[in-house]
Amino acid sequence: MKTNIKLLILIIICFLIIIISPFIGANNINYANIFTKGSVDNFIFFSSRLQRLLADILTGGILALSGLVFQSIFKNPIATPYTLGVASGASLGAALFVISGSYSSMFSFFGSTFFAMAGGIFSILLVYGISSIKGRLHTNTLLLAGVAINFFSSALIMFIQYFANPEKSYKITRYMIGSTANITLENIILMLIVAFIFFIVVYSFHKELDILAIGAPVAHSRGVNITFTITILYFTVSLAIAVVTAAAGPIGFVGMMIPHIIRILISSLNKILIPATFLAGGAFLSICDSAARVITAPAELPVAIITSLLGAPFFIYLIVKGNKI
């Protein structure tokens, strides 16, 4: 099938998912009332579900695109947005905020978001600093330093949890599972701005990403400014991930899986891959979140549980069938 047709089909499917998902949820809404100001239906549809849909699209899109960039930069098919320790750094920040006891609400915008972003950015700088000590940026060192920071932060989080009281410990656990349920409007506005800039920056490097994925020596010989490209992309991705993780906690599998699926189903050419991955990531998280709302209704599951439960088997199916990774 032609790439354009496959892309068109993907776009239609994604839009269908996005349009349908606000109509899925534990509460039955009387749709006749949704435009009535002050009604419960109006509140659920607009302030809860549409807001959450937006959060899902942005979170899923940013995660998927981040995974794509890291896989290309590191030429490593299992690199994820979290490989470089940003998420665990952000989680550590959030955990520190919780035990500091100064919170009014766990998910208050300026408290946990600020701490989580600070934690994320601190680990970005640390990892980048470690890999540039020898004067020249090495992607392998970047990867290894990221993994080390990841484990170190995770250990610190466990340390904090071990000594925290049960209530705080639960709050940290709850954050670490990852969910878009408590993302505030302020967070969404911030994510919208970040996603916009992030997308433009990544897309402007689409030619470089094509060549980087082939290998650094060839990229050099083609005239790509590798250090510049990787530095810009690394910081842009990391900051975007810090913002998303601060809002939603770590959500697994989207970032690793979606780029591969799009590569297998549509194209490896970044000109197409970048927008398709962003869209598919957003749609995938929306459908997972819809499932999270209804599977155990009236209780809700954190979406991160669904992404991995749905994602892993489907991914394995594609690997076995596609044999192209």
Next chain:
Amino acid sequence: MISVDNISYSVKNKKILDDISFTINHGEMVSIIGPNGAGKSTLVKLMVGILKQDTGNISIYGKDIHQYKKKDRAKLISYVPQEYNFAVADLTVEEFTATGRYPYLDYFGTITKNQMEKIHYYLDLTNIYHLKDRYISSLSGGEKQRVSIASALAQEAEFIVLDEVSSNLDPKTKHDINNLLINLNQEKYYSIITVSHDLNYCIEAQSKFLCMKNGRLFSYKTHKEMFEEKIFDSLFNMEFSYINLENKGVIIPK
């Protein structure tokens, strides 16, 4: 003209290359040969600007290669590595070859009709036009090397540096790739610089021999001189028989 002047390169205080100088003129075919670990691959990586030497300098047409803008340098010298990593991206032959056009593309990376014609021309030149919509991962070793060469040609650089491109190929495929390179040199006047262990092919290609040993330039001679002075013996510390077979020089280990 590429001129390499007194370059040295060390890794962790171990000298990989020690005070090497030579020049390569436009249209020349140069084979870089020598025992394993002699520094051949390092030398070509320095020449393409992938690595940077500690001392000395490398210039193309009188200008230091690190003084060029990266894209301008890519228009003068291209590089074909031993193998590629396809773990992440699996492009089609046409898409892969298009990456060679990188130094010529505008900000948006639009492949114009003119650009596409050039890509097709080089696919045709390397006899892989019929494979243009196939994915790289589905190709044989020889076909992959052709794609790799086509993408380097698409860079339209007059100097092409190849690092052991025919090492893992069967005799027929190796022969075809070698002939392709010889044609590119003799008919299209590309300057072909290859790292190779295929000594008889290098003799057949009538190339100059840049012989490396222990990080130093051992000798830099024409194929005739290599043959007459039996330089292969001292270079590899073994004895070869030098035979004239059907008007071609051939060496075989004694």
